[in-house]
Amino acid sequence: MKKLPRRFYNRDPVTVAQELLGMNLVHVSRGVKRVGRIVEVEAYLGPRDLASHSSKGRTARTEVMFGPSGHAYVYMIYGLHYCMNVVTGPEGTATAVLLRALEPVSNLTGRTCGPGLLCKAMHISLRQNGSDLLAESLYVEAPTQVVRGSIVRRRRIGVEYAGSWANRLLRFYLKDSFCISRP
DNA sequence: TGCACGATGAAC
């Protein structure tokens, strides 16, 4: 097991998204280490990407996205759920990868397939927004051997309002996973 | 200062 270095995140979000598949998301809180295997993600390509929150510009909410890579961008959606992203690329590019589904590895209870469910099971909330993924609490690590298999590309979920950007194939998931939020 | 609307999930 090896924590992913800053340079892993500091690349284009499409590359980072695909390479995150098969990696383990780890959250240590109150002495409990929760681990899940990332099996579904979406890439958000910055201010020009109308589906990305960063297309609204630099605001209090999107501030973390505009910062350095390797940090967690967590936000509340529909007043009910949380979604977690990993900030990618050079500082200021405001690109990110949304984590959409995990396969349970350790200490996870409840479902983990879906961005809101994933955060709930991992005990991730607004407290984790801006968290450095190279620190000790929340991070991603490579398992002893990364098993990926075939990667499927699909349209992103829930971004129909984004015009032609909604049609881009920016969602990636592991074909062989039993845990995908939507086919 | 007010208001429409979500990168969702669950129920019907």
Next chain:
DNA sequence: TTCATCGTGCAC
């Protein structure tokens, strides 16, 4: 298909 529920961004 509908609804829960509230922070955000933008119109006034």
